[in-house]
Amino acid sequence: METTEQIIGSLPDNRGHFGPYGGLFVSETLMAPLQELQQAYEHFMKDQAFLEELDQDLVHYVGRPSPIYHAQRWSEQLGGAQIYLKREDLNHTGAHKVNNTVGQALLARYMGKTRIIAETGAGQHGVASATVAARLGLECVVYMGAVDIARQEANVYRMRLLGAEVRAVESGSKTLKDALNEAMRDWVTNVDNTFYIIGTVAGPHPYPAMVRDFQSVIGREARSQMVQQAGRQPDALVACVGGGSNAIGLFYPYLDDPEIAIYGVEAAGDGLETGNHAAPLCAGRPGVLHGNRTYLMEDADGQIIETHSISAGLDYPGVGPEHAWLKDSGRANYVAVTDDQALAAFHDLTRIEGIIPALESSHALAYAAKLAATMSPEQIILVNLSGRGDKDMHTVAAREGIQL
Amino acid sequence: MSRIARKFSQLRAEGRKALIPFITAGDPIPEITVDLMHDLVSAGADLIELGVPFSDPMADGPVIQRASERALEYHVSLRDVLEMVAQFRQLDTDTPVLLMGYLNPIEVMGYEQFADKAAEAGVDGILVVDIPPEEGGDLQRLLQAKAIDQIYLVAPTSTTERIQRICDLAGGFVYYVSIKGVTGASHLDLHSLDEKLDEIRAVTELPVGVGFGIKDAETAAAVSRLADAVVVGSALVSRVEALAEAPEKIGASLREVISSMRLAMDRAE
Numbered sequence: 269m270e271t272t273e274q275i276i277g278s279l280p281d282n283r284g285h286f287g288p289y290g291g292l293f294v295s296e297t298l299m300a301p302l303q304e305l306q307q308a309y310e311h312f313m314k315d316q317a318f319l320e321e322l323d324q325d326l327v328h329y330v331g332r333p334s335p336i337y338h339a340q341r342w343s344e345q346l347g348g349a350q351i352y353l354k355r356e357d358l359n360h361t362g363a364h365k366v367n368n369t370v371g372q373a374l375l376a377r378y379m380g381k382t383r384i385i386a387e388t389g390a391g392q393h394g395v396a397s398a399t400v401a402a403r404l405g406l407e408c409v410v411y412m413g414a415v416d417i418a419r420q421e422a423n424v425y426r427m428r429l430l431g432a433e434v435r436a437v438e439s440g441s442k443t444l445k446d447a448l449n450e451a452m453r454d455w456v457t458n459v460d461n462t463f464y465i466i467g468t469v470a471g472p473h474p475y476p477a478m479v480r481d482f483q484s485v486i487g488r489e490a491r492s493q494m495v496q497q498a499g500r501q502p503d504a505l506v507a508c509v510g511g512g513s514n515a516i517g518l519f520y521p522y523l524d525d526p527e528i529a530i531y532g533v534e535a536a537g538d539g540l541e542t543g544n545h546a547a548p549l550c551a552g553r554p555g556v557l558h559g560n561r562t563y564l565m566e567d568a569d570g571q572i573i574e575t576h577s578i579s580a581g582l583d584y585p586g587v588g589p590e591h592a593w594l595k596d597s598g599r600a601n602y603v604a605v606t607d608d609q610a611l612a613a614f615h616d617l618t619r620i621e622g623i624i625p626a627l628e629s630s631h632a633l634a635y636a637a638k639l640a641a642t643m644s645p646e647q648i649i650l651v652n653l654s655g656r657g658d659k660d661m662h663t664v665a666a667r668e669g670i671q672l
Numbered sequence: 673m674s675r676i677a678r679k680f681s682q683l684r685a686e687g688r689k690a691l692i693p694f695i696t697a698g699d700p701i702p703e704i705t706v707d708l709m710h711d712l713v714s715a716g717a718d719l720i721e722l723g724v725p726f727s728d729p730m731a732d733g734p735v736i737q738r739a740s741e742r743a744l745e746y747h748v749s750l751r752d753v754l755e756m757v758a759q760f761r762q763l764d765t766d767t768p769v770l771l772m773g774y775l776n777p778i779e780v781m782g783y784e785q786f787a788d789k790a791a792e793a794g795v796d797g798i799l800v801v802d803i804p805p806e807e808g809g810d811l812q813r814l815l816q817a818k819a820i821d822q823i824y825l826v827a828p829t830s831t832t833e834r835i836q837r838i839c840d841l842a843g844g845f846v847y848y849v850s851i852k853g854v855t856g857a858s859h860l861d862l863h864s865l866d867e868k869l870d871e872i873r874a875v876t877e878l879p880v881g882v883g884f885g886i887k888d889a890e891t892a893a894a895v896s897r898l899a900d901a902v903v904v905g906s907a908l909v910s911r912v913e914a915l916a917e918a919p920e921k922i923g924a925s926l927r928e929v930i931s932s933m934r935l936a937m938d939r940a941e
Contacts, residue, residue: 295731300829457853569749570780
């Protein structure tokens with residue numbers, strides 16, 4: 269496995285800026301805890317004992333490295349480029365989320381914090397946080413919008429089994445963004461003993477950089493695995509983007525290879541033209557939310573608007589600031605895929621390769637299928653299969669009129 | 673001298689402390705906000721803090737968040753709030769008005785346009801909750817050019833170094849957040865408040881206001897013995913909420929709270 273090295277790159281700058289994006293847009297009460305976190309993070313990412321323990325956990329607890337799989341039959345049917353899948357769905361808890369929660373929970377322990385809080389939308393990050401909290405014997409409170417609780421019952425039960433307290437958020441749109449607001453409020457109130465595990469590459473500095481660094485194990489592994497398996501690096505990378513943590517995890521170690529094309533896939537929901545989507549990079553504007561400047565879904569007055577996607581994990585009105593920067597700088601391309609297109613890819617991978625992907629990851633698969641058809645069979649696309657689809661059985665069945 | 677500085681020096685000369693009520697613009701209906709501002713002044717308010725509704729008020733507690741939600745049902749925008757201030761100014765040219773809110777609506781309007789329009793409307797100070805001094809430079813330069821004070825928060829968690837830095841940048845007054853937590857939370861500790869105010873006063877001549885957690889006349893009086901200004905928000909907004917279906921009764925209810933606080937504060941001197 270690739271070891272976690274000193275990977276704090278040139279961006280963000282020391283105040284958390286990726287060009288005009290990122291930064292520290294929080295109330296004064298949070299400045300001291302964020303600075304404490306930043307210092308601790310910088311310190312422990314150079315601490316040999318911390319890094320060794322993290323790497324051990326990634327191997328023996330998460331199950332890394334995750335394999336890379338050549339989806340040969342699907343590639344043949346698409347008749348274009350070869351599609352390879354980075355199997356983050358095979359991690360413990362079934363998605364890439366745990367790469368980050370293992371890292372942050374370990375940091376919490378090294379910092380002497382006894383209580384963990386987290387926000388969750390679909391429940392995947394909540395489950396991954398409750399999992400590591402259980403293992404380290406830390407108290408865990410997960411904030412989740414009341415609407416999401418209703419549509420993700422199984423994950424709520426899972427978190428409770430793991431010993432976490434799930435608190436329903438009844439304010440605003442009662443979804444992920446409101447859960448994040450509520451977790452921030454908890455943190456402001458309990459900063460002395462509490463560590464806030466943010467699940468994606470958004471939020472105030474140092475979260476976007478820290479979560480990226482924990483997730484970039486994905487791309488570091490892929491670099492050596494691709495050489496072993498295919499004899500070379502891919503021509504294109506594809507990953508879905510909600511907040512953007514699985515995408516940045518794959519992209520980051522490849523940013524300095526300009527010949528490798530990068531595609532981030534947002535949720536177009538019912539279609540970008542309908543307004544019912546969750547695609548701030550494709551159809552939003554820059555603004556400030558949740559501690560950072562980035563692309564947002566907002567109305568003409570600057571109020572954050574509700575988003576729509578069949579995939580709860582992509583249903584977020586903002587996006588990590590590094591993606592905003594990669595978009596503006598032209599290094600990465602951001603595209604969007606509708607609910608229907610994602611569902612079609614969900615069924616294709618399931619039937620053709622025997623892998624049931626998460627609906628989030630299905631967005632990446634749908635775009636990869638489209639892209640593959642425009643490329644030659646000698647070319648390679650590497651898709652981040654960020655999670656498994658077991659959690660989505662009810663959503664898919666309901667969409668097709670089936671009661672489970 | 674700005675309207676805020678003038679007000680504080682006038683109060684200082686009279687040996688009184690400033691009472692600063694907070695209400696959210698447009699809550700529960702936009703039509704009554706300007707009247708409520710006048711009501712607050714007539715009951716003894718010295719400055720008015722007017723909240724700009726935002727969909728994601730991260731630093732506020734549930735009471736003030738619900739106030740934003742009520743106002744947003746009427747789509748009360750930053751532009752509307754500025755119009756309310758302009759309307760208030762037609763009858764009151766003396767009472768300073770501060771806008772309190774979050775950065776995104778200002779980003780969307782554009783900093784320059786916002787500074788122009790705020791000055792035109794008669795706004796005296798701006799408190800943007802989610803803009804610490806590190807990120808506030810561009811906005812502050814534009815506001816300064818229009819003689820609008822940018823008010824910064826100091827928190828219980830602020831280090832001595834940060835307090836110094838914030839006070840160097842702050843205009844109008846320094847707003848001390850008296851508790852670790854969101855607006856409307858409890859547990860105001862007068863002893864640690866006193867210590868922190870000493871620390872702030874050691875580095876600035878600016879008046880120091882205290883807010884978050886001041887629920888009643890007794891607490892207002894106790895805080896006014898220590899600070900130059902007392903900010904009251906959630907205690908008022910709770911009343912607005914309770915009377916949301918009978919908006920014609922809100923003015924009298926808020927006047928009652930403010931008069932009792934005014935009385936208690938003036939007796940405390």
